Amino acid sequence: MRANIHKGGHRRVVIVGGGIAGLQLARILCRTPFQVVLVDKNNYNQFPPLIYQVASAGLEPSSISFPFRRLFQGRTNFYFRMGEVQAVNPEEQSLQTSFGTLYYDFLVLAAGATTNFFGNADIERNALPMKTVAEAMRLRNTILQNLERAETEDNEEARQRLMNVVIVGGGPSGVEIAGALAEMKRTIVPRDYPDLDASRMHICLLDSGDRLLKGMDAGLSARAERDLTELGIKVMKGCRVVDCNDCGVVLQGGDTLEAGLTVWVSGVRASAIGGLPTASIGHAGRILTDRYCRVKGVPNVYAVGDQSLVEGDEAYPLGHPQLAQVAMQQAATVAHNLSRRLEGRAEQPFSYRNLGAMATIGRKKAVAEIGRFRFGGFPAWLLWLVVHLRSILGVRNKTVVFLNWVWNYLNYKQSLRLILRAQPSSRPQAAPSADAQ
Numbered sequence: 001m002r003a004n005i006h007k008g009g010h011r012r013v014v015i016v017g018g019g020i021a022g023l024q025l026a027r028i029l030c031r032t033p034f035q036v037v038l039v040d041k042n043n044y045n046q047f048p049p050l051i052y053q054v055a056s057a058g059l060e061p062s063s064i065s066f067p068f069r070r071l072f073q074g075r076t077n078f079y080f081r082m083g084e085v086q087a088v089n090p091e092e093q094s095l096q097t098s099f100g101t102l103y104y105d106f107l108v109l110a111a112g113a114t115t116n117f118f119g120n121a122d123i124e125r126n127a128l129p130m131k132t133v134a135e136a137m138r139l140r141n142t143i144l145q146n147l148e149r150a151e152t153e154d155n156e157e158a159r160q161r162l163m164n165v166v167i168v169g170g171g172p173s174g175v176e177i178a179g180a181l182a183e184m185k186r187t188i189v190p191r192d193y194p195d196l197d198a199s200r201m202h203i204c205l206l207d208s209g210d211r212l213l214k215g216m217d218a219g220l221s222a223r224a225e226r227d228l229t230e231l232g233i234k235v236m237k238g239c240r241v242v243d244c245n246d247c248g249v250v251l252q253g254g255d256t257l258e259a260g261l262t263v264w265v266s267g268v269r270a271s272a273i274g275g276l277p278t279a280s281i282g283h284a285g286r287i288l289t290d291r292y293c294r295v296k297g298v299p300n301v302y303a304v305g306d307q308s309l310v311e312g313d314e315a316y317p318l319g320h321p322q323l324a325q326v327a328m329q330q331a332a333t334v335a336h337n338l339s340r341r342l343e344g345r346a347e348q349p350f351s352y353r354n355l356g357a358m359a360t361i362g363r364k365k366a367v368a369e370i371g372r373f374r375f376g377g378f379p380a381w382l383l384w385l386v387v388h389l390r391s392i393l394g395v396r397n398k399t400v401v402f403l404n405w406v407w408n409y410l411n412y413k414q415s416l417r418l419i420l421r422a423q424p425s426s427r428p429q430a431a432p433s434a435d436a437q
Helices: 020-029 048-055 122-127 133-152 156-160 172-187 216-231 324-342 378-391 397-409
Strands: 012-016 035-041 044-046 064-065 078-082 085-089 092-096 100-101 106-109 113-115 164-168 202-207 234-237 241-245 248-251 256-258 261-264 268-270 287-289 301-303 308-310 356-363 365-370 371-374
Touching: 012 020, 020 035, 020 324, 044 172, 048 133, 048 172, 048 378, 106 324, 122 241, 133 261, 156 164, 164 172, 164 248, 164 256, 172 202, 172 216, 172 356, 216 234, 216 356, 216 365, 216 371, 248 371, 356 378, 365 378, 371 378, 378 397
Parallel strands: 012 035, 012 106, 035 078, 106 301, 164 202, 164 261, 202 234, 287 308
Antiparallel strands: 044 064, 085 092, 092 100, 113 268, 241 248, 248 256, 356 365, 365 371
């Protein structure tokens, strides 16, 4: 196997990862003389802020996903190759991938982050993450399967366990999936599962800190906790999970919480790529860069988004938050700097402009922090809807999501609660060759 890309006389920029940062970078560079090669293990971009709505059967996966090839149709200097990146060879300026060797003039690592299980194999094996569309689909299937099993379970203790959900992590993802499941409990379960007592569906949100949404104002954290409590969520702060099994979770101190489903959204770790020097890897696997997003000790290699940690910014000594707006701004900085290098001009440092933070909790419930303004309730919820609807790729996807939201707001009667199982393939996989391009 090989990339089959003729380089010609163009300088080649290889982008690893087609998430928010990688896609933004590719879209800007496509308007320049560079040859742009995007490598991703999937053939589509996904919109992370709405993944929880796929997990809670509020949206279909196709509504928040968009194929790369459709996005870049007609761009003669853009190439997409689907595959896994295994390692970087800085001396040869090449990438080892599942489809062979790919050479670059400039490399941008934008592979994002994965769920951090903190080295606990039992938690990784038994808890479900919610970082990708595929993981959201598995989570959705598990939620619906547990409800189906609960209807036919004779043992009361086993039935109750199937109806219990524990969510570990009090950040935006944990708060949003907790609120979505609470709405599901209130509106969907009584209709779809009339033989179950919906009041026995217990949802517990755990966090090891002293408040939820630690990245936001303390007053908004308190409001979010109050809104979740009103929705019937049991919020437990200062609780550290040390183990997870088929029956639930074990807390530090020995207490246990029984649950048929444990959702793990308690932190992320940068996606690992081999070949980089140890000195360029920082906390939670994040790749260390200078103020220009250039990887420490590796020439012509940049890192952006959740995978990177920019050093030298006095306002963010521990690195910038792993947020979509940071990723997009870093991608724009690198794109402009690559163009400046092509023109023989000096690069400019990355400077983060904080546009605010938001988290939705449920129907007409959200919190928002925009500059000096901090507010919640219906205005924050409406702003959250508008901002995220504008950010979705494609007119069709925007329309579908908008109509789903309107329909859901009016009557909660979507037909999205399907249990879909992928059948494993029995066909052998061909081994990649070492051919280079």
